[in-house]
Amino acid sequence: MIHSPARQQQRLIPFFTAIVAVLAALGTLYSHHRSIQALALRNDAIVLTEKASDQYQYYQSKQLRVTLYQALKMPKEASVEQRSSLPVYAEAKRFEEDADQKQDRAEALLRSFETLEIATTLFEISIAFASISALMGARLPIWLCIALCATGLVTGIIGYVQAH
Secondary structure, three states, X not given: OOOOHHHHHHHHHHHHHHHXXXXXXXXXXXXXXXXXXXXXXXHHXXXXXXXXXXXXXXXXXXXXXXXXXXXXXXXXXXXXXXHHHHHHHHHXXXXXXXXXXXXXXXXXXXXXXHHHHHHHHHHHHHXXXXXXXHHHOOOHHHHHHHHHHHHHHHHHHHHHHXXX
C-alpha cells in the first residue's frame, strides 16, 4: 500500500508535536530550576548582607572604643582595641563580597530563566501551529511550527548556557 505525501505529513505531525512537547517540558523544567536557584542565592545574599552589616556595626563600636581610649589617654587599651577591630572589618568585607557574588550569580540565573521561558513559549506556540496544521491539512502552519521550534531550540540552548 503506497501512502500519499499528504498522508505521510499527517503521520509526521503528531510525532513532531510530541518531540516539541518534550522540548517544552524540558524548557519548563530548566527554567523553574534556574528560578529556584536564583531565589535561593538571593536569600543567601540577603543573609550575608545582614551579617556584613552586623560586623560593620561591631567594627564601628570597636573604633568608638579606640577613640574613647585615646581621649582618656589609654594608648595600650586603644592599641589592643584597634588590633582586635581589624579582623572584624575583614570579616565584614568578606561577607559583603560573598553577598555580591551570590547576587551576581542570581542575576545570571534569572536572565537564563527568562530566556528559557521565552524558548518554552515558542515551543508551546509551535505545538498550537502543529495542531492547526493537523486539523486543517494546511502546509503554512507546519512551516510556522518548524520555524518557531527552530527559534525556540536556539533560544533554549542560549538560555541553558547563559548561566554557566
